[in-house]
Amino acid sequence: MTLDLTSLDPCVHCGFCLPACPTYAVTGDEADSPRGRIVLMRALERNEIPADDPAARQHLDTCLGCRGCEPVCPSGVGYGRGLEATRELLARQNGLSPLARLMLGTFGNSLWGKPFFFLLKTLRSLGLADSLSGSGRVGFGLGMIAATKPVQSEAARPRNTQSVSRGTVRLFTGCIMNGLFSHVHAATRRTLEANGYQVVETEGQVCCGALHAHAGDHKGAVCLAQKNLGAFGLGTDPIVVNSAGCGALLKDYGHLLGTAQGEAFGHRVQDVSELLFAAGPKPGGELAVEVAYDAPCHLQHAQRVQAAPLAILNAVPGLRLRVLPGSDRCCGSAGIFSALQPAMSRAVLETKISSFAEATPRLDFVATGNPGCHMQIGAGLRAAGLPIQVAHPVELLDWSYQLGGVYG
Numbered sequence: 100m101t102l103d104l105t106s107l108d109p110c111v112h113c114g115f116c117l118p119a120c121p122t123y124a125v126t127g128d129e130a131d132s133p134r135g136r137i138v139l140m141r142a143l144e145r146n147e148i149p150a151d152d153p154a155a156r157q158h159l160d161t162c163l164g165c166r167g168c169e170p171v172c173p174s175g176v177g178y179g180r181g182l183e184a185t186r187e188l189l190a191r192q193n194g195l196s197p198l199a200r201l202m203l204g205t206f207g208n209s210l211w212g213k214p215f216f217f218l219l220k221t222l223r224s225l226g227l228a229d230s231l232s233g234s235g236r237v238g239f240g241l242g243m244i245a246a247t248k249p250v251q252s253e254a255a256r257p258r259n260t261q262s263v264s265r266g267t268v269r270l271f272t273g274c275i276m277n278g279l280f281s282h283v284h285a286a287t288r289r290t291l292e293a294n295g296y297q298v299v300e301t302e303g304q305v306c307c308g309a310l311h312a313h314a315g316d317h318k319g320a321v322c323l324a325q326k327n328l329g330a331f332g333l334g335t336d337p338i339v340v341n342s343a344g345c346g347a348l349l350k351d352y353g354h355l356l357g358t359a360q361g362e363a364f365g366h367r368v369q370d371v372s373e374l375l376f377a378a379g380p381k382p383g384g385e386l387a388v389e390v391a392y393d394a395p396c397h398l399q400h401a402q403r404v405q406a407a408p409l410a411i412l413n414a415v416p417g418l419r420l421r422v423l424p425g426s427d428r429c430c431g432s433a434g435i436f437s438a439l440q441p442a443m444s445r446a447v448l449e450t451k452i453s454s455f456a457e458a459t460p461r462l463d464f465v466a467t468g469n470p471g472c473h474m475q476i477g478a479g480l481r482a483a484g485l486p487i488q489v490a491h492p493v494e495l496l497d498w499s500y501q502l503g504g505v506y507g
């Protein structure tokens with residue numbers, strides 16, 4: 100298999116990307132930096148090092164794929180594309196680890212995913228995930244599940260009945276979002292409808308394939324993408340996503356599939372914050388809370404969506420919005436990275452949790468629009484004993500709409 104690294108061609112090895120790299124900040128090792136990893140990818144391309152070289156694999160495996168190195172690069176290097184191509188080569192030649200195969204199989208197959216998510220939701224509703232959460236590997240995992248709890252009860256909130264002025268949108272439901280964050284889907288539907296969109300459901304859709312693509316399982320990602328293309332059809336109505344990681348890959352289906360249909364599908368995809376931002380969004384009722392926004396990498400770096408989530412939070416009267424230093428840095432979640440590389444994942448998370456701990460006045464919420472970040476930050480806050488909740492920005496807007504009587 101040949102390795103297509105043309106997106107790395109513009110690299111002039113200037114090193115401007117090094118300070119933006121969270122793993123380089125942890126180890127200080129050039130091989131754990133974007134520039135060092137580009138050198139390793141090039142060496143693999145030229146067959147100067149074998150695909151099973153343990154040191155090269157270690158440095159490439161510990162890359163978060165956060166793409167924090169892309170916006171700071173003056174040459175426009177497409178690091179993410181190069182990394183995905185390299186991971187595909189490594190996965191083909193070395194195989195995926197049993198844990199990676201198990202996780203990708205569970206998320207990519209609703210037959211396995213359903214009982215798995217049911218089990219997690221049971222742990223959550225019985226309070227076991229919360230009471231047994233901690234800082235060890237198992238306790239941290241339980242903390243991730245506990246963090247998916249809705250910020251307030253779903254009790255009898257009506258769907259909006261106002262007139263549709265902005266057209267129809269189709270909700271992409273995904274795997275983890277569908278399994279553990281159905282309350283965020285409900286808040287997404289309500290807030291969009293309050294802003295003039297009609298939200299319709301689409302049968303037959305599956306996981307977006309982002310976790311597969313990032314891990315090197317190109318075939319698995321393509322298979323899922325084709326199913327989604329079939330489910331959403333050839334219409335032009337926007338496809339709304341409330342998970343940054345899913346949105347980034349869905350927008351990139353043209354590249355993944357290399358087809359005009361994939362390209363057209365990608366153009367339809369919008370993050371929920373983009374749609375709400377386009378509509379205003381309409382302000383809600385007073386919600387006096389202290390909130391730090393933490394930008395998901397796949398929203399700010401991959402999709403380059405930065406202002407829209409802040410506009411959603413600013414539409415909540417009384418909400419004091421804070422953007423803390425390091426809020427643009429990866430939290431260490433990175434899809435299944437937190438399970439495959441727990442030591443690096445936790446080391447990257449530590450800096451972020453310290454910044455939340457030091458924030459004065461004390462935070463009530465961290466707002467972020469990606470399930471992996473949500474769970475990782477939530478578990479980190481629990482492990483540090485900090486009574487701060489994590490919420491999707493639309494959850495807070497939804498709450499404010501409820502308080503303001505927007506839903507009637």
Ligand code: SF4
Pocket residue numbers: 109110111112113114115116117133134168171172173174175176
């Ligand atoms: S990726 Fe960009 S910023 Fe980093 S070394 Fe290469 S050219 Fe410089």
Ligand code: SF4
Pocket residue numbers: 119120121122123131132133136161162163164165166167168169178
């Ligand atoms: S993707 Fe993230 S972790 Fe990987 S090299 Fe770039 S900045 Fe570093």
